[in-house]
Amino acid sequence: MSGVTLDGIVKAYGALQVVHGIDLTVAEKEFVVLVGPSGCGKSTTLRMVAGLEEITDGDLWIDGRRMNRVAPKDRDVAMVFQNYALYPHLNVAENMAFGLRIRKTPKDEIKTTIDDVAEVLGLTPYLDRRPADLSGGQRQRVAMGRAIVRHPKVFLFDEPLSNLDAKLRTQMRAEIKRLHNRLGVTSIYVTHDQVEAMTLADRIVVMNDGRIEQVGTPMELFNNPANTFVAGFLGSPPMNQMKATLTDSGARVGDATIRLNGVSSAQTGRDVILGIRPEHVSLSPGEATSALPIALDLVEPLGSEALLHARHGESNLVFKAETRGDIHHLSGVGEVHVPAHLVKLFDATTGQALSLGS
Amino acid sequence: MMKWNLYSRGDKIFAIVVSVLIGMFTVATLYPFIYIAAVSFSSGFAAQAGKVVLTPIGATLEAYGFILNDPQFWISYRNTFIYTIGGTIMSLMFIIPGAYALSRPQLKGRRAFNLFIAFTMWFNAGLIPFFLNMRDLGLLDSMFGIILAFAVNAFNIILLRNFFEAIPQSFEEAARMDGANDFQVLWKVFVPLSKPAIATITLFCIVSRWNGFFWAMVLLQSEEKIPLQVFLRHTISNLSDNDEFAIVQTEAGFSAETVTAAIIVCSIVPVLIVYPFIQKYFEKGILLGGVKE
Amino acid sequence: MTDRNTDVGGIPIEEVVIEAKEALRDRSPARRGETSWTRLWDHLRREWQIYLMLLPTIIWFIVFLYKPMYGLQIAFKDYSIFRGVAGSPWVGWEHFETLFSNDQFLRAVKNTITISFYNLLFGFPAPIILALMFNEVLHATYKRTAQTIVYLPHFISSVIISGIVITAFSPTAGIVNTVLDWLGFDAVYFLTQPEWFRPIFVGTGIWQEAGFGSIVFLAAIAGVNPSLYESAVVDGANRWQMMWRITVPSILPTILIMLIIRIGNIMEVSFELVILLYQPATYETADVVNTWVYRQGLQSGQYDLAAAAGLFNAVVAFVLVMTANTLSRRFSRTSLW
Numbered sequence: 010m011s012g013v014t015l016d017g018i019v020k021a022y023g024a025l026q027v028v029h030g031i032d033l034t035v036a037e038k039e040f041v042v043l044v045g046p047s048g049c050g051k052s053t054t055l056r057m058v059a060g061l062e063e064i065t066d067g068d069l070w071i072d073g074r075r076m077n078r079v080a081p082k083d084r085d086v087a088m089v090f091q092n093y094a095l096y097p098h099l100n101v102a103e104n105m106a107f108g109l110r111i112r113k114t115p116k117d118e119i120k121t122t123i124d125d126v127a128e129v130l131g132l133t134p135y136l137d138r139r140p141a142d143l144s145g146g147q148r149q150r151v152a153m154g155r156a157i158v159r160h161p162k163v164f165l166f167d168e169p170l171s172n173l174d175a176k177l178r179t180q181m182r183a184e185i186k187r188l189h190n191r192l193g194v195t196s197i198y199v200t201h202d203q204v205e206a207m208t209l210a211d212r213i214v215v216m217n218d219g220r221i222e223q224v225g226t227p228m229e230l231f232n233n234p235a236n237t238f239v240a241g242f243l244g245s246p247p248m249n250q251m252k253a254t255l256t257d258s259g260a261r262v263g264d265a266t267i268r269l270n271g272v273s274s275a276q277t278g279r280d281v282i283l284g285i286r287p288e289h290v291s292l293s294p295g296e297a298t299s300a301l302p303i304a305l306d307l308v309e310p311l312g313s314e315a316l317l318h319a320r321h322g323e324s325n326l327v328f329k330a331e332t333r334g335d336i337h338h339l340s341g342v343g344e345v346h347v348p349a350h351l352v353k354l355f356d357a358t359t360g361q362a363l364s365l366g367s
Numbered sequence: 368m369m370k371w372n373l374y375s376r377g378d379k380i381f382a383i384v385v386s387v388l389i390g391m392f393t394v395a396t397l398y399p400f401i402y403i404a405a406v407s408f409s410s411g412f413a414a415q416a417g418k419v420v421l422t423p424i425g426a427t428l429e430a431y432g433f434i435l436n437d438p439q440f441w442i443s444y445r446n447t448f449i450y451t452i453g454g455t456i457m458s459l460m461f462i463i464p465g466a467y468a469l470s471r472p473q474l475k476g477r478r479a480f481n482l483f484i485a486f487t488m489w490f491n492a493g494l495i496p497f498f499l500n501m502r503d504l505g506l507l508d509s510m511f512g513i514i515l516a517f518a519v520n521a522f523n524i525i526l527l528r529n530f531f532e533a534i535p536q537s538f539e540e541a542a543r544m545d546g547a548n549d550f551q552v553l554w555k556v557f558v559p560l561s562k563p564a565i566a567t568i569t570l571f572c573i574v575s576r577w578n579g580f581f582w583a584m585v586l587l588q589s590e591e592k593i594p595l596q597v598f599l600r601h602t603i604s605n606l607s608d609n610d611e612f613a614i615v616q617t618e619a620g621f622s623a624e625t626v627t628a629a630i631i632v633c634s635i636v637p638v639l640i641v642y643p644f645i646q647k648y649f650e651k652g653i654l655l656g657g658v659k660e
Numbered sequence: 661m662t663d664r665n666t667d668v669g670g671i672p673i674e675e676v677v678i679e680a681k682e683a684l685r686d687r688s689p690a691r692r693g694e695t696s697w698t699r700l701w702d703h704l705r706r707e708w709q710i711y712l713m714l715l716p717t718i719i720w721f722i723v724f725l726y727k728p729m730y731g732l733q734i735a736f737k738d739y740s741i742f743r744g745v746a747g748s749p750w751v752g753w754e755h756f757e758t759l760f761s762n763d764q765f766l767r768a769v770k771n772t773i774t775i776s777f778y779n780l781l782f783g784f785p786a787p788i789i790l791a792l793m794f795n796e797v798l799h800a801t802y803k804r805t806a807q808t809i810v811y812l813p814h815f816i817s818s819v820i821i822s823g824i825v826i827t828a829f830s831p832t833a834g835i836v837n838t839v840l841d842w843l844g845f846d847a848v849y850f851l852t853q854p855e856w857f858r859p860i861f862v863g864t865g866i867w868q869e870a871g872f873g874s875i876v877f878l879a880a881i882a883g884v885n886p887s888l889y890e891s892a893v894v895d896g897a898n899r900w901q902m903m904w905r906i907t908v909p910s911i912l913p914t915i916l917i918m919l920i921i922r923i924g925n926i927m928e929v930s931f932e933l934v935i936l937l938y939q940p941a942t943y944e945t946a947d948v949v950n951t952w953v954y955r956q957g958l959q960s961g962q963y964d965l966a967a968a969a970g971l972f973n974a975v976v977a978f979v980l981v982m983t984a985n986t987l988s989r990r991f992s993r994t995s996l997w
Contacts, residue, residue, distance in 0.1 A: 631820050
């Protein structure tokens, strides 16, 4: 039972409250990603779990033990820092051994542990190099190795990939995932990159402004965003959002109508935000689709797909379309076809997801 | 030198003129040392008559013989080493932990403590109260007193504190999560990471100890405790005050001038040997010293 | 505090509800009775090590720097060694009245300011000019060697400096008089003539510190954006114009700050070197406040009067330094200290 429970966690600096009561349970062996824009409180939350920030209010439980006043070193957690915090004066082996030495682990035990972990991470040839002589990816591995050697109950990752270039980031992302599958240690991972969140997480926690917006598996969040914030945060490009008014036959967007089933009479006339994922439209009509006229601005080819930047009324929209090796046929697009069952509706004032009927 | 080819004729002339002026200033800086060295190796007669200009006249080692046979010279030399090494170690023992503590954001009253220390750079009680305090503490004529009483200064602490503050927070946090306490964070992480700054401060300490004169002169009475600089001062003033002595020594092949010069050379040589190695640290150090509060 | 809840009776219902809500949210038992003292105790228990590390330094500052400040009160007392600082009777401003009717002290104040003024006038521009010149030297090794040499005198003790000066300016044996002799002048007894003390003192200071002082300005020059020079080259500027139109304006803030510091330190003449170079014959121009304090206090034992002079010096210096610091904050975002 090495789970982590946050129970009404609050962080305030004097009168300024930055985290407003986080409730979250991370199950044993689960990989949970905290994602959100910078300043949303995700790092602060992680640092409170680590014990690097004092918890202003609420309770933190790790493995069934209340940790609010336990020193970081006694929480049995390990952390990978954004800048890795590798000691430049120590070589790779010494960096990984640092924590074990401090804890007075026997020398031969340290050696076997380091060798094992180095093997797993592919660091064996670099053990006596200094961090300055390593590539970005190798440094990142050492930082993880330093966390792994201690066999902690919980891994904490604070934007560990943000210092890497795009290609390496993809590679290390997969490596972290494989490592987690192999070691099965409870992990909490903070990032601002929604792709990282989607690919790594068992469950994603979307945070904004010191609060949790939604918790769920990546696909739950992608398919059923609880509000416009989550809808706009996950997915690339994000979900298109347009002002609309519900009518008895669907939603009126500007001068077009998207046909929807099941608008109740009570909902008729209500102002909503209509959400359409860029990849959910098609260029030709299909079953139960509605045409949405657009004014095409720009076609950005990405290879097999292209992004269509377009306008409808006041809304700037982005859609994805297949290229089939050519983009000429896309330049004349004047409307897209929206399938009714993939349209999301949100309340125009609160931004919360709406369901039709009742 | 690549730039040279792109220079116009006027620029080339300007560069040459400047280089020559720099050369002249450099020679002017160096000349007194050469002159003193030349005097120290000259005969007493030549030195007294003012014949020495650039090279030794009537070359002789008599002046050195006179110095090196003076037991007080060796005692003072030894004392200077004791003050320098002991004093530097003492300084680091105060400054490193002190600067670390002052650099920690979790230290309550940090601003007040920093002000408490920085204030002494702006306001100093002065010679008399300091001297009377040393007397009240029973530290007159005490080697330990000299070592302790000049161990710390605000500037060095602030310099190192600034350096510590610039070390990314995550180094401390990572060590802490690894189970290190403050002493371990300091010795195993901060000190190794701050080698350049600590080297700079060590050198500041060494130089100020090696050169320290005024308070050693005021506070120390016993000859067996005085450092080289005080001995040097005694010798210079004794020699130049005593004409009779000078005449006698001239017959012996040395004079007040050559002996003074020889002691200067003897006390400068260690500085010259170490200087090329420490110079880069001082350049860094003075820039680190662009201190902020 | 803890048993406020039992007191429901007299309290308006809204407050009770708020209390109950707070109690629900705040289940940690330790938090409720927490006062600032237990919080502090908790903090000290966790962070005691840094306080332990700071302790020796704080004690040192108290014993060696703050206790003498307490001892400064003898400036207002009739100090006797036997009665000690605390036991000596107060005499008010008597010592200050004595000081300001003492010609030697007033002369020392005047000399301090005069010497500082000359130091500023001649000693301040020297490192700037040197740095600007170093910046124009192209040959890297030549530049490096020259820099190494001109920094050197900074590391030489004042006793050695004084030894060199005394030897070089010696009336019969010194090189200066040898050269004067070649040029057909009579020998000059430089160190016994009041009119020569200040030029020698200030000149020695330039010789010793100009090189080292240039480091700060060289660093400022190194910080100038190189593309400024490149665009000037493209615009057809020559090196001389670039020096005046780019380098000098770019390092002007540094120059101003250094100037302010120097003005702030006007009371700080390096009295150690004065003691080593002056003699009764040159007191007239050489005696500064600190050397006067040294003779009155440490040599003649008039501690209280000397302490009063020292206090006067320290207070003036403090006001000047604080003013300088305030001014320099306006010129640079990071303050000086």
